[in-house]
Amino acid sequence: MPEIKLAIDAMGGDNGPSIVIDALCQLINEGTPHHFLVVGQHDSVTPLLSQYNLDEHPQVTFVHAEQVVEMDEKPGQALRAKPHSSMSIALELLAKGEADGVVSGGNTGALMAKAYFQLKTLPGVLRPALMAALPNQLGGRSYLLDLGANASCDSETLFQFGVMGSVAAQILEDISSPNVSLLNMGEEEIKGNDVVKNAALRLASSEHVNYTGFVEGNHLFSGKADVIVCDGFVGNIALKSCEGLATLIVDQLKSALMSHWMYRLFFRFLQKRTQKSWDRLKPDHYNGASLIGLRGVVIKSHGSANAKAFGSAIRQAITEAQAQLPERIKDRVESVLLEQH
Structure with a gap:
């Protein structure tokens, strides 16, 4: 089974990066073979990576982000004023093909807006849906x-x-x-x-x-x-x-x-x-909503999720990336469009 590479927005959620890093540590200790691009502010994330002995781990790569989208921030404002946020950079890694999926517990409206504009919908799909x-x-x-x-x-x-x-x-x-x-x-x-x-x-x-x-x-x-x-x-x-x-x-x-x-x-x-x-x-066990209809796997974790729940969201992203869910949806939508003609 090929390795999956996920971009993780470490700054999102009510509890910040501590929950995210704890979840990653649990998954890696359980033996997950996948790689994680941890996106966040250096001063907030690197001490936690060191605390959990993940700072030099081969399955973890830290990616610095200058900005953070706050949980109460308006989506339009986040879209315009925060191009270098951890959320934006994680989605950019996915858009460039450097990641196979994104997981974020951040501002739901901002994540939907940024994902829509940075990834775009699949051909023929009118709007993405949260599932x-x-x-x-x-x-x-x-x-x-x-x-x-x-x-x-x-x-x-x-x-x-x-x-x-x-x-x-x-x-x-x-x-x-x-x-x-x-x-x-x-x-x-x-x-x-x-x-x-x-x-x-x-x-x-x-x-x-x-x-x-x-x-x-x-x-x-x-x-x-x-x-x-x-x-x-x-x-x-x-x-x-x-x-x-x-x-x-x-x-x-x-x-x-x-x-x-x-x-x-x-x-x-x-x-x-x-x-x-x-x-x-x-x-x-059910944390992790999928933004389907986009050109990539994007999973929204509950903002108040604990480490175990955030781990469930990561597992959901891995499952969808392995199954190539966006590509499978694309094929079905194309068939439906042909049916209409």
């Missing part, structure tokens, strides 16, 4: 897109998201013909606005997509669909609502379990016997 994996009740993963890259979409854009998501699920989950659905306010054909209805017609008429109809929000985790398509406004709210509910459930459960020693004892007993199920549901 993430969700655990489902069948023991696998379903993919939801868009998660916020495009607040509003026309029917053709939603159709393309379905095509790209189908390719991603086929490759990343080894599903021969992924079920693709549109997220809607009901499963009946009469439900939804004109954009969603027209997108449904486009998906249903394409031989390149296994379209299975509408799904409602309560089926996000059911496994009914391998790919769930919506615009970024709906997708972002749906995902954040799920995250908020998960936090509420965990907090309430902890509060109840800590209220009596017998409950605590029972929880320890139960946890040992359900460890695999607990592990599969941990958010750390």
Whole structure:
């Protein structure tokens, strides 16, 4: 298996480079054979590389960046005023072919804007989409897109998201013909606005997509669909609502379990016997959203990710780079465009 070279934006995220370097150290200690271009400010990153004994490691190369995109910075401002940021340099390494992918936990809007202008979309792709994996009740993963890259979409854009998501699920989950659905306010054909209805017609008429109809929000985790398509406004709210509910459930459960020693004892007993199920549901395992539709692999890590979660984002980038996901999406989109003519 060929070596993958990733450009890592070490300055992004709420916790800065300490989380990034810790994650790299864990991956290298686990035996990953890949190479990492660590991009960041010299004074912030090199002491950490030295602390983790990575300063002279053959799998790590440090690349200095003068500027940093702040987490609350406006995308347009970051695009114009920060051409030498760690985020920009990481994307430039990918654009030049010196890296096979980019991972950043930085400002989401800035990353999308910079990636769009520095890498461009694949031929025929109208807009990139932010896509993430969700655990489902069948023991696998379903993919939801868009998660916020495009607040509003026309029917053709939603159709393309379905095509790209189908390719991603086929490759990343080894599903021969992924079920693709549109997220809607009901499963009946009469439900939804004109954009969603027209997108449904486009998906249903394409031989390149296994379209299975509408799904409602309560089926996000059911496994009914391998790919769930919506615009970024709906997708972002749906995902954040799920995250908020998960936090509420965990907090309430902890509060109840800590209220009596017998409950605590029972929880320890139960946890040992359900460890695999607990592990599969941990958010750390699903950190790393893909910006698909671009001419390169770009993974957005959650800004508040810990080292283990950031490591998951890096693994996602490695998987997509090895599978040559952008090239596979390009081939499918070209087939779809030929179908239209």
